[in-house]
Amino acid sequence: GDSVTQMEGPVTLSEEAFLTINCTYTATGYPSLFWYVQYPGEGLQLLLKATKADDKGSNKGFEATYRKETTSFHLEKGSVQVSDSAVYFCALTTYGNNRLAFGKGNQVVVIP
Amino acid sequence: DTGVSQNPRHKITKRGQNVTFRCDPISEHNRLYWYRQTLGQGPEFLTYFQNEAQLEKSRLLSDRFSAERPKGSFSTLEIQRTEQGDSAMYLCASSFGAGYTDTQYFGPGTRLTVL
Numbered sequence: 001g002d003s004v005t006q007m008e009g010p011v012t013l014s015e016e017a018f019l020t021i022n023c024t025y026t027a028t029g030y031p032s033l034f035w036y037v038q039y040p041g042e043g044l045q046l047l048l049k050a051t052k053a054d055d056k057g058s059n060k061g062f063e064a065t066y067r068k069e070t071t072s073f074h075l076e077k078g079s080v081q082v083s084d085s086a087v088y089f090c091a092l093t094t095y096g097n098n099r100l101a102f103g104k105g106n107q108v109v110v111i112p
Numbered sequence: 113d114t115g116v117s118q119n120p121r122h123k124i125t126k127r128g129q130n131v132t133f134r135c136d137p138i139s140e141h142n143r144l145y146w147y148r149q150t151l152g153q154g155p156e157f158l159t160y161f162q163n164e165a166q167l168e169k170s171r172l173l174s175d176r177f178s179a180e181r182p183k184g185s186f187s188t189l190e191i192q193r194t195e196q197g198d199s200a201m202y203l204c205a206s207s208f209g210a211g212y213t214d215t216q217y218f219g220p221g222t223r224l225t226v227l
Contacts, residue, residue: 102154
């Protein structure tokens with residue numbers, strides 16, 4: 001079946017540091033890939049998405065590139081802020097399968 | 113556009129009781145989804161409607177769970193004879209379109225605690 005694997009454990013970093021969260025996937029068909037973010041006390045929000053290989057999704061300084069050859073969709077931001085503290089989820093859907101399959105999420109804590 | 117709304121936001125019930133949650137999708141969104149999220153995990157798919165038709169159900173959705181979407185607008189999720197293992201955040205999402213690339217917009221969730 002379809003599945004998403006995110007790196008283990010929370011991520012703690014200082015303000016203005018570089019952030020990378022790894023995401024790899026297994027898909028039965030051709031996937032669309034998503035990053036969702038959950039800020040404290042709020043619902044899931046779409047951060048960015050990419051629907052075909054080599055596409056780059058970007059939003060709010062975050063970027064992720066759909067890499068079919070490595071089945072990856074790693075999230076990056078060059079300079080994080082305290083306001084980026086949240087839980088980040090990688091997810092996918094595949095053709096003919098409308099359900100989102102989510103990874104376990106990564107808690108990101110940015111320290112001033 | 114007011115976003116996806118869910119009620120109640122919190123529900124505490126005793127084991128064996130029935131509970132019902134409501135989801136109001138974004139206006140004119142034809143698709144509606146239910147997910148369940150437990151602590152430290154990503155959301156897991158439960159069921160999906162296109163307009164009023166329930167097109168897919170996860171094996172996670174036992175016989176105690178039932179969902180409806182009358183008239184293709186709001187949806188309800190009912191859990192009968194609740195168990196402690198049902199304690200979780202229940203999330204609703206909606207989308208517009210017919211493709212698997214469409215963005216799903218999530219509500220704030222209903223947190224269920226079964227005592």
